[in-house]
Amino acid sequence: MTEAFEDDLPQVAASEADLIATARALIAPQAFDVWAVLCRSRKLPPHFGETCAALLEDSLRQVWPALLRRGGTAPDRSGKRLWERHPLVALPHSAATARFLRWLTTTPFAAPPSAIETLPAMPLTLGDQVLVYLALDVAAGTPAQHTLAVQPFVRDAPLAWLGFAHLFDLAPAESMFDNLVHGPGAVVVEALAPEIARRWQAAELTKRALTSPTSLVNLGRAQDGTLRAFMAACDRRRRRDLALFVLDAAAPLLARDIAPMPPRLDPAAPLSVRTAARTGAGSLLRGVIRWSEWDQEHRGVRFIDDDYALAQQLLAKFERIGSAGVERTAQWLSELSALA
């Protein structure tokens, strides 16, 4: 009986099993020792077998459930959950997904960075981007996260910028986020919003411990560029609600008076760099100021206007910040950019 059951199990080569395990570790990290999976290096054959491809497809079908477990499914005002508000269409994966999984499986992440093969940029579909996002997430707290973040492939994934801007050191392309503010991309962002907010909030706290002005300048550049480009994309598509994570990240910090002030930047650094670093530290605050400008516009939307219901919803969301929060934000920004 047992033998018959085992005969029915799909059989793949050991190297293919590693590839499938890598995909599953991204989607369900709680079931794996992720660092062990990332540290092993397996030489892969040039092509997968059919069974391996089928198992991989089966694993990738679990991406939506994995995303829905990340906190962004709370009911809206009408009581509808994310999957009731939007159809969850299958996420498209391209050859880039296979290339990425191959690279993750063959790369020994414990090796020195110089020994790691660069993963070149490729056109990415939404499904490819989600895998990049999940990989950055599971690699958190390990050296693999930095290794991933410097890959051109990863830097071409808008979702990676949105979720992990603090890992980058330059500004993203202005039009990068257009595909994340409508259709399935917007649904993915909604699903990940609470997680993205938590990560942006944590990045704010790290600014208070940074002493290297250059690190802070780079961080500010990446965060400023990401927020500016993403919020502009949201504005163009009338999906300002997708940028609510900015308020979710900032509100608790404003309420507790936790400013992103770097207490002591390296005094040996030039004053120009230290000034730029302090200004850069205000990236999330500038997002809040942008939100306050939107809030003023929402107040002007009349009952007879098309966007009235949405404007009311966003007005309610902004109440957590309120005029006191905006005032405090402006004051912090002023302190960050002050002459001395």
Next chain:
Amino acid sequence: MSRAIQVRVSESVVRTVHVEDGVHSPIEMLPVRARDRMAELLAAELEKLGFLRDGDKASRKDKDGIEITVDLANATVTVKLGADAKLAEEVELTARVGIENQQSTEANLRDDAQRELEARVAERTEALRREVTKRLEDKLGDLRKELDGAVGQATVAALTERAGQLGRIQEVAADEAGNVTIRVKV
């Protein structure tokens, strides 16, 4: 058996270096009057502090070399300080080698001497830059107070103008804390 010799290489450099540091910061002014008018009022206050106006810019160069430029149109201030220095360095290196290695040793010593010279010049340039930064930092506190004062006076002037539009100004009084009371008869 080869003959041992001493190879001595001497290199020197004289370089003129320029270092500069500075800050750029917004000037916060209450929008009591139109932006252009606020800029005019600020320019007038800055001129009292020795700034020279040139179009949308007001600038001053202090005796210590610090240049302050206020962009009136964009309400920003740039403070910078530069310094030039002529740096002279000399390095002499020696090594004892077999005579058959004279040429290669000399080339190596010359390379080492060049690197040493570059390192020394870079170190002295950085020291000069730090000195410039220190002088600038020492000045910024006073400068901020000075600019805050000018902005405050420009704001009072703007408020006085506004009050004048409401009625006849009877009295403008300032207390020690800097609070200004404008009494207007409407």
